[in-house]
Amino acid sequence: MKVEVGTQIPSLEIPSVDAQKMKTMAALLRDPYPIHWDAEGNEKMGIKGKVVNQGPLNLSYLVNMLMQWQGQDCIRRLTVDFTGWVLGGDGLSASGKVIEIHGDADTKLARCEIWLERQGERLLEGEAIIALPVN
Amino acid sequence: MTASEEYMMSLVGHKFPGGKRTIAHWENFLLTDCTTSPQLKNGLAHPIALFHIPIQGAQTSITELFELGKVKDVGSVGLDGYDWEYFQPLREEVEYRCDGEIIEVERRLTKSGKIYDRFVFSIELYDEENQPVAKATSFWRLRRGRVES
Numbered sequence: 001m002k003v004e005v006g007t008q009i010p011s012l013e014i015p016s017v018d019a020q021k022m023k024t025m026a027a028l029l030r031d032p033y034p035i036h037w038d039a040e041g042n043e044k045m046g047i048k049g050k051v052v053n054q055g056p057l058n059l060s061y062l063v064n065m066l067m068q069w070q071g072q073d074c075i076r077r078l079t080v081d082f083t084g085w086v087l088g089g090d091g092l093s094a095s096g097k098v099i100e101i102h103g104d105a106d107t108k109l110a111r112c113e114i115w116l117e118r119q120g121e122r123l124l125e126g127e128a129i130i131a132l133p134v135n
Numbered sequence: 136m137t138a139s140e141e142y143m144m145s146l147v148g149h150k151f152p153g154g155k156r157t158i159a160h161w162e163n164f165l166l167t168d169c170t171t172s173p174q175l176k177n178g179l180a181h182p183i184a185l186f187h188i189p190i191q192g193a194q195t196s197i198t199e200l201f202e203l204g205k206v207k208d209v210g211s212v213g214l215d216g217y218d219w220e221y222f223q224p225l226r227e228e229v230e231y232r233c234d235g236e237i238i239e240v241e242r243r244l245t246k247s248g249k250i251y252d253r254f255v256f257s258i259e260l261y262d263e264e265n266q267p268v269a270k271a272t273s274f275w276r277l278r279r280g281r282v283e284s
Contacts, residue, residue, distance in 0.1 A: 018171075024168075028169070028187065029187045030191070032201070033209075035210065042209070045210045055186070056183040057170060057183070059183055060169075060172070060181070063181070063182050077219065077221065078217060079217070082213075
């Protein structure tokens with residue numbers, strides 16, 4: 001499929017964020033911040049019974065979308081802003097579109113707008129630079 | 136007590152000890168599983184390893200970064216953003232040298248009158264041939280509460 005400015009990246013749906021994976025992630029990251037695994041302790045933040053997904057996991061859904069689109073080694077740069085929490089049990093949608101293509105005879109790069117949303121609310125947004133196949 | 140602005144500004148230029156870090160197959164497997172992605176091929180590491188591998192490889196930790204930033208309460212740290220550059224894909228079983236520092240601290244005020252510190256650190260990865268592999272810059276928000284009048 002030809003990639004050009006305006007091309008929509010096939011979206012990736014995350015039906016329900018798994019709170020158990022946040023515990024594994026906390027161990028891998030050696031992350032002591034309890035908001036990721038102590039649901040009862042989150043009462044003071046107004047989300048008792050819920051845990052907050054780690055930022056890298058939020059970004060991973062966009063990364064997975066990009067890798068499914070252009071291959072597992074396609075990512076050259078990710079520049080993102082976190083604008084809201086993702087909570088355990090959330091259903092999410094990862095989306096993106098091409099906003100610029102540049103390069104030369106040896107490289108072809110797509111600059112893409114990417115975003116992660118929950119029922120239309122953007123929780124993470126930014127840009128990705130993606131390597132495209134050179135014909 | 137809120138960390139003084141003078142103290143926070145003194146953190147700019149704080150270099151992490153630096154060191155080496157290899158992504159083991161088992162941890163990449165678990166990390167990739169956490170993302171819900173199928174496992175990657177040809178020894179590739181999941182790109183989000185660029186969060187914790189630089190931190191751990193530079194011989195710091197999230198705990199130490201919280202201590203440096205004088206983080207105390209649950210909810211007092213927020214993640215504002217990342218700027219991650221990949222010059223090569225990350226791979227399992229490659230020893231990466233990791234060097235970095237705190238590059239920016241700025242005390243700011245929210246629209247609702249609460250103080251926070253923008254806390255930015257950046258770590259670069261090099262491969263065994265000393266070629267640049269990636270650069271991870273993280274932007275954190277350290278919330279300090281309301282301005283006292």
